[in-house]
Amino acid sequence: MEKVKTAVIGIGNMGTAHAQSLWDDRVPGLALAAVCDTDPARLAYAAKAWPGVACYASEDALLAAGGVQAAIVAVPHPLHSKIASLALAAGLHVLVEKPLDVRLSVAQALCAQAKASGKVFALMLNQRTNPLFAKARAIVQGGQLGQLKRSVWIITNWYRTQHYYDSGAWRATWAGEGGGVLLNQAPHNLDLWQWICGMPESVTGYCDVARYHHIEVEDDATIFAKYPNGATGVFITSTGEMPGTNRLEIAGTKGKLVLENGVLKWWRLKTPEDAIRFASSDNFVTPDCDYQELTPDAPESAHIGILRNFADAISHGAPLLSPGEDGLKELAISNAAYLSQWTGNAAMPLPPDTVLFDKLLAERVKTSAYKPKTDTERPDGRYSRRWQVNW
Numbered sequence: 001m002e003k004v005k006t007a008v009i010g011i012g013n014m015g016t017a018h019a020q021s022l023w024d025d026r027v028p029g030l031a032l033a034a035v036c037d038t039d040p041a042r043l044a045y046a047a048k049a050w051p052g053v054a055c056y057a058s059e060d061a062l063l064a065a066g067g068v069q070a071a072i073v074a075v076p077h078p079l080h081s082k083i084a085s086l087a088l089a090a091g092l093h094v095l096v097e098k099p100l101d102v103r104l105s106v107a108q109a110l111c112a113q114a115k116a117s118g119k120v121f122a123l124m125l126n127q128r129t130n131p132l133f134a135k136a137r138a139i140v141q142g143g144q145l146g147q148l149k150r151s152v153w154i155i156t157n158w159y160r161t162q163h164y165y166d167s168g169a170w171r172a173t174w175a176g177e178g179g180g181v182l183l184n185q186a187p188h189n190l191d192l193w194q195w196i197c198g199m200p201e202s203v204t205g206y207c208d209v210a211r212y213h214h215i216e217v218e219d220d221a222t223i224f225a226k227y228p229n230g231a232t233g234v235f236i237t238s239t240g241e242m243p244g245t246n247r248l249e250i251a252g253t254k255g256k257l258v259l260e261n262g263v264l265k266w267w268r269l270k271t272p273e274d275a276i277r278f279a280s281s282d283n284f285v286t287p288d289c290d291y292q293e294l295t296p297d298a299p300e301s302a303h304i305g306i307l308r309n310f311a312d313a314i315s316h317g318a319p320l321l322s323p324g325e326d327g328l329k330e331l332a333i334s335n336a337a338y339l340s341q342w343t344g345n346a347a348m349p350l351p352p353d354t355v356l357f358d359k360l361l362a363e364r365v366k367t368s369a370y371k372p373k374t375d376t377e378r379p380d381g382r383y384s385r386r387w388q389v390n391w
């Protein structure tokens with residue numbers, strides 16, 4: 001079968017790694033046909049690294065030239081929807097980097113357009129390919145944990161230095177990036193959190209701006225969640241803690257799951273707690289559980305796995321592991337957490353008020369110190385270990 005001619009739009013850290021994967025034939029269904037970047041230095045890199053691949057200085061030039069059937073969008077997040085929308089309108093299948101966009105309102109419009117287009121529309125939620133998260137999801141969504149009582153995720157091993165924030169002018173500014181750790185690093189975990197436990201009905205956010213770094217946005221956040229059945233959740237993330245933690249604990253009426261250090265620990269009560277609670281004639285009961293430790297039964301296929309799934313969806317109609325519209329859920333949580341922070345830490349129902357969110361974000365964008373300048377990072381086309389699940 002003929003390969004899908006694919007363009008990578010934005011060849012910085014992430015886009016260069018995707019382009020290199022296609023060039024190296026690590027994604028058999030996709031051929032690297034074109035790249036696009038507004039930075040001439042990146043185009044000079046591309047001409048050397050991938051001879052014969054068409055290079056464009058704007059998405060308009062790329063789309064006008066034609067000759068591609070799919071696009072991978074890896075530009076700064078505030079541009080995701082705009083460029084993905086142009087690519088869909090040009091008749092291309094589209095895979096967007098996470099998050100879908102900064103604003104839920106814009107991402108909703110993009111998803112509606114994608115649905116109407118009939119094209120394959122996917123999102124790079126590469127951590128979904130980790131088998132332990134898939135197993136945790138199957139257990140919780142399959143009812144084996146019973147009714148959800150509580151979920152707590154401490155995901156503080158997204159440590160970043162000031163040098164990282166200074167490496168790209170757009171980073172950690174309201175105008176250039178649109179948010180901090182909740183929008184850049186934690187979307188993976190916010191997505192997995194809802195993928196496994198379901199969507200909360202409301203969230204309260206504490207988003208601490210510049211707690212550890214000289215930046216405009218939050219580098220530390222805590223979200224309190226309330227689920228429709230009364231269960232509660234806490235999500236803690238930071239780019240300023242060292243050593244960090246990656247620990248997800250989920251309690252249900254039938255037992256408990258803990259994911260930490262690459263192991264999924266599963267306690268299964270022989271009798272559900274809500275059956276013991278009123279039936280027992282004892283004051284205290286020692287839990288009677290089966291206990292299992294699960295380790296991954298396959299490697300995390302990460303970005304390559306999502307790219308291959310995108311290719312299979314285009315060529316063979318395979319179901320997407322991370323459909324574009326799934327990105328609306330984690331974005332609804334982060335938009336609501338910001339809105340909560342900006343309105344005195346009130347509990348925000350989900351989905352949040354997008355009109356108010358857009359208004360309050362626009363106020364921050366107006367006073368943002370963002371000034372475009374040449375980035376200092378020199379991407380080398382490799383997937384960084386920091387982008388995979390780290391324990």
Ligand SMILES: NC(=O)c1ccc[n+]([C@@H]2O[C@H](COP(=O)([O-])OP(=O)(O)OC[C@H]3O[C@@H](n4cnc5c(N)ncnc54)[C@H](O)[C@@H]3O)[C@@H](O)[C@H]2O)c1
Pocket residue numbers: 009010011012013014015036037038039042058059074075076077079097098099124125126168184375377379387388
């Ligand atoms: N899935 C993951 O694991 C992962 C990891 C890193 C980054 N990302 C995502 O990838 C996106 C890019 O991040 P990055 O770290 O590669 O940033 P980066 O700054 O290294 O790269 C962005 C590139 O886009 C180019 N660009 C800007 N405007 C453009 C336009 N209009 N048209 C074409 N090119 C344009 C820039 O010149 C730059 O080369 C972000 O949304 C980020 O969240 C995802």
